[in-house]
Amino acid sequence: MDFLQPTTWAEALEAKAAHPDAVAVAGGTDVMVGINFGHLRPSLLMDLTRVEDLQEWSIEDGAVRLGAGVSYARVIAELGTQLPGLAMASRTIGSPQIRNRGTVGGNLATASPAGDAHPALLAADAQVEVASVRGSRRIPVPDFYTGVKRNAMDADELITAVLVVPPSGPQQYSKIGTRNAMVISVAAFGLALHPDRRAVGTGIGSAAPTPRRAPAAEQFLADELTGTGLWESRAELPAATAGRFGELVADAASPIDDVRGSARYRLHALSVMACRALTWAWADYRTDTGKEV
Amino acid sequence: MRLICTVNGTQQQVDDVWEGESLLYVLRERMGLPGSKNACEQGECGSCTVLLDGLPVCACLVAAGQAEARQVETVEGMADGGALDPVQQAFLDAGAVQCGFCTPGLLVSTRDLLQRSGRPSDAETREALAGNLCRCTGYEKILDAVRLAADRLAQSGTGGHR
Numbered sequence: 001m002d003f004l005q006p007t008t009w010a011e012a013l014e015a016k017a018a019h020p021d022a023v024a025v026a027g028g029t030d031v032m033v034g035i036n037f038g039h040l041r042p043s044l045l046m047d048l049t050r051v052e053d054l055q056e057w058s059i060e061d062g063a064v065r066l067g068a069g070v071s072y073a074r075v076i077a078e079l080g081t082q083l084p085g086l087a088m089a090s091r092t093i094g095s096p097q098i099r100n101r102g103t104v105g106g107n108l109a110t111a112s113p114a115g116d117a118h119p120a121l122l123a124a125d126a127q128v129e130v131a132s133v134r135g136s137r138r139i140p141v142p143d144f145y146t147g148v149k150r151n152a153m154d155a156d157e158l159i160t161a162v163l164v165v166p167p168s169g170p171q172q173y174s175k176i177g178t179r180n181a182m183v184i185s186v187a188a189f190g191l192a193l194h195p196d197r198r199a200v201g202t203g204i205g206s207a208a209p210t211p212r213r214a215p216a217a218e219q220f221l222a223d224e225l226t227g228t229g230l231w232e233s234r235a236e237l238p239a240a241t242a243g244r245f246g247e248l249v250a251d252a253a254s255p256i257d258d259v260r261g262s263a264r265y266r267l268h269a270l271s272v273m274a275c276r277a278l279t280w281a282w283a284d285y286r287t288d289t290g291k292e293v
Numbered sequence: 294m295r296l297i298c299t300v301n302g303t304q305q306q307v308d309d310v311w312e313g314e315s316l317l318y319v320l321r322e323r324m325g326l327p328g329s330k331n332a333c334e335q336g337e338c339g340s341c342t343v344l345l346d347g348l349p350v351c352a353c354l355v356a357a358g359q360a361e362a363r364q365v366e367t368v369e370g371m372a373d374g375g376a377l378d379p380v381q382q383a384f385l386d387a388g389a390v391q392c393g394f395c396t397p398g399l400l401v402s403t404r405d406l407l408q409r410s411g412r413p414s415d416a417e418t419r420e421a422l423a424g425n426l427c428r429c430t431g432y433e434k435i436l437d438a439v440r441l442a443a444d445r446l447a448q449s450g451t452g453g454h455r
């Protein structure tokens with residue numbers, strides 16, 4: 001095994017082009033587990049923690065440009081206002097030690113259906129910026145996940161950043177596990193209300209081969225809120241609407257039975273989480289009257 | 294490959310490090326610092342918690358080369374010669390140590406917590422120590438030890454924000 005420690009992004013991309021089978025490591029919370037257990041023996045291990053550009057976030061064209069190497073701890077500490085859903089998801093991840101090392105870029109690279117950042121990124125309509133020596137491109141996050149632990153990147157590409165537009169409305173995140181810390185989610189759900197464009201965003205985790213949205217639930221809720229004038233009135237949300245939204249979210253999932261939970265439980269959990277997340281988000285929206293939409 | 298980093302204030306150089314090796318392995322097997330414990334090797338248990346450039350991390354998940362030129366602090370760096378760190382003394386006095394395997398990681402995490410937040414609430418303590426598993430104590434004595442250490446550090450004026 002070779003170990004490479006590029007200090008510039010250009011150097012990292014050159015190395016990835018020359019060694020497409022190289023494995024990039026940032027926080028090591030997935031890659032080092034694979035190496036420690038003998039499941040992963042890359043010919044080249046490329047440490048990205050010395051590439052400074054990846055460790056920064058900035059505001060670019062009204063969106064947060066989150067460098068792939070920014071840790072969850074920093075998302076929580078620095079981006080709670082701009083990326084509330086992702087910050088909520090980040091708080092549920094692992095432990096302080098894991099949040100100090102793990103990165104959103106790493107979560108995307110691993111592309112596990114159970115990755116905690118994914119539902120929040122889906123709900124917020126994030127884009128993933130990937131690059132190679134051939135150039136860079138942006139992939140809408142729903143198109144990024146292509147299978148269990150597979151993503152849309154070519155072999156010579158690396159993740160540069162995630163782009164997320166700051167919210168125009170409340171966001172929520174819910175995750176079920178067997179305890180509060182150090183759990184792989186049994187099921188997770190992310191929600192974003194986008195009152196500026198009268199739209200709803202959703203993200204489902206651990207309940208399908210990939211993280212995915214629930215488009216029918218999004219459309220149902222957006223139509224309900226528009227049709228009944230609730231976006232403007234901010235009146236109480238009918239319980240039946242929240243309940244139906246929860247059912248439609250569960251309908252979008254296709255979970256399996258595994259050691260963490262049964263498919264049946266996951267579907268039930270998703271409908272409850274979606275209903276609750278919407279109830280919380282709507283309560284936030286009703287009290288957030290200062291924001292013009 | 295060669296690795297040079299600073300451990301507990303002393304520059305260390307080790308050779309013939311395997312590129313896939315963890316910082317934990319380097320500390321224990323190459324630098325003669327077995328205080329950080331090797332249990333789960335997947336970041337679940339916190340027994341290998343060290344500070345890397347001042348942040349608590351699981352040493353088992355840090356690739357050795359990622360520690361190049363960095364500052365590492367382990368449990369071996371806590372005592373000042375024969376004098377225990379107040380956190381170590383509090384763990385002894387409160388009976389927070391049973392089999393002892395989780396203790397080094399808990400000491401490092403607790404010391405970090407008390408340096409950031411002088412008088413943490415129990416909820417803050419539980420959150421800060423959520424990545425350190427103990428299978429013996431049931432955690433109550435550990436919470437006692439954290440409170441005792443916080444009290445003593447506050448009285449001596451050596452805790453609080455860094």
